[in-house]
Amino acid sequence: DAGVIQSPRHEVTEMGQEVTLRCKPISGHNSLFWYRQTMMRGLELLIYFNNNVPIDDSGMPEDRFSAKMPNASFSTLKIQPSEPRDSAVYFCASSTGQGMVETQYFGPGTRLLVL
């Protein structure tokens, strides 16, 4: 199994630009999570999908952030417009079942730097 795939692995952009992060979950997993990791705030859940439906997006920082899951094998996290404070490592994770108690498998992350 290829594991959770994220692209790009690194992204450098300028303030105000649109950024799109992509995630392919493990085949057969029906829950998908987007996390953000920073030195100041640690690891935070941004949004959680189950069967392609957003279940909890209370962690999405503001309207500049949006996430979609058009099908079971693909999800995007978009930031528009990006700001320097969005610089972080963004992880996608997937799991079977629903809720948070199943083992989550993390991708390698996308390291985002907004100048």
Next chain:
Amino acid sequence: AQSVTQPDIHITVSEGASLELRCNYSYGATPYLFWYVQSPGQGLQLLLKYFSGDTLVQGIKGFEAEFKRSQSSFNLRKPSVHWSDAAEYFCAVVQPNYGGATNKLIFGTGTLLAVQP
């Protein structure tokens, strides 16, 4: 609100020495407890988890953790550390899902482990 505390930000041990990483949680009932490891430049990998039953849990890579209700702790241990264990370790907690509410996996701030030769 539930929270997870990892009091040690950074720990250095010698290769072959024993290891204990501390984790405390704050919640009235027994939550679901996890330990994840993050190697440099990589995502998190689950080491072990505790839901109920035997309070001593065995995980991968020779790690174990013990749930102590009286101390609200879930410390991670390894009897003999290898250089490849150098990584960041995260304790995490989910409270049982009551009332249909969605509960989040709450991570501690992590403990960075360095291993000396």
